[in-house]
Amino acid sequence: MKKLCKSYQDNGFVVIPNLFNESKINELLAETLRLCREEGSKLPKTHLLTNKSHPPSNIDEMSDDELLSHFLALHFPHKMSPSFRSMLDAPELVPYLAMLIGPNVKCMQSMLFVKKSGKPGQAWHQDEHFIPTRDRSLTGVWIALDDATIENGCLWIIPGSHKAGVLYPVRSPVSKEYDGAPEAFNYPYSPDEALPVEVSKGSVVFFHGYLLHSSLKNRSKEQYRRALVHHYMSAESLLPWDCGGQIPTTRDNRDIVMVCGRDPYNWKGIEDVLKPYIRGEREPTQIIENLG
Incomplete structure (x- = not known):
């Protein structure tokens, strides 16, 4: 564990191979299909969705x-x-979260x-830009539901890019x-410094909230590159995250799940404010309105 912690501090990420077994991954894949088929047409869509990304009305007639x-x-x-709720505090994850974040850990997001095949990637970014913490404890957990390769759009990272503690424009x-x-742009790193993170399904990537990371388009002919992503932080810090203006930034976002340890702010209670929604493909010329 000490070596993993040191690697995380130095590089901004660690990979734990095959942390979840095939049975658990198959359960999540089946649940993914169920959610898309049974819940997809009911969920609100982000205002950036293109027409082709809207779930169709004839879901029942479609193949998987x-x-x-x-x-x-x-x-x-x-x-x-x-x-998916049980994955937030899965016993396989908790020891690593406690090691990297501390004894008291809360989760605020899952994706x-x-x-x-053919779907786009996501440009270089830092998660802390979207989910600001006061203590820089934000930690992403990327769970591979398929083998992730360069061809099908695996993660790419810039090792050590978290160390400066700077959020780039x-x-x-x-x-x-x-x-x-x-x-993100205007960061002092070259493309040559980027590394692909190819992992087998069931493997988990833990990465720092300030780490620059991205993914490329899925260029495979038939493969999926499904992944479950969680975001965690220290429960000892407040969370001034407005989630697209849904919560005032002056407040502590209490739409959380305690994962381990104690909640120093439990007297505030837990809220259920943020609602599930669909994120579709978005045109490169469009941009989120409230970047500040």
Whole structure:
């Protein structure tokens, strides 16, 4: 564990191979299909969705493969599914979270990426830009539901890019390789410093909230690159995250799940404010309105 912690501090990420067994991954894949088929047409869509990304009205008539082609990501699947809720504090994850973050850990977000062949990647970014913490404890957990390769759009990272503790400016992405999520720029790193993180399904990548990371388009002919992503932080810090203006930034976001340890702010109670929604492909010329 000490070596892993040192590697995380030095590089900003660690990979734990095959942390989840095939049975658990198959359960999550089946639940992914169920959510898309049964809940997909009911969920609100972000205002950046293109027409082709809207879930169709004739879901019942579609094959599984055709259905999944209409989804890029579902946000907050843990609020729709006990299977995904149980993953937030899965016993396989907790020891690593406690080691990297501390004894008291809370989770504020889950995202389920359904990245079919041909789907875009996401431009270079830092998660802390979107989910600001006061103590820089934000930690991403990326759980591979398929083998992730360069061909099908695995993660890419810039080792050590978290160390400066700087959040770089963002803009609308230039390349059509990416969806419309904001792209970091003016950072002091070259493309040669980027490394692909190819992992087998069931493996988990833990990474720092300030680490620059991205993914490329799924260029495989038939493969999916599905992944479940969680975000965690120290429960000892407040969370001034507005989640797209849904919560005032002056408040402490209490729409959380305690994962381990104690909650120093439990007197505030827990809220259920943020609702699941669909994230589709977004045009490169479009940009989130409230970047500040």
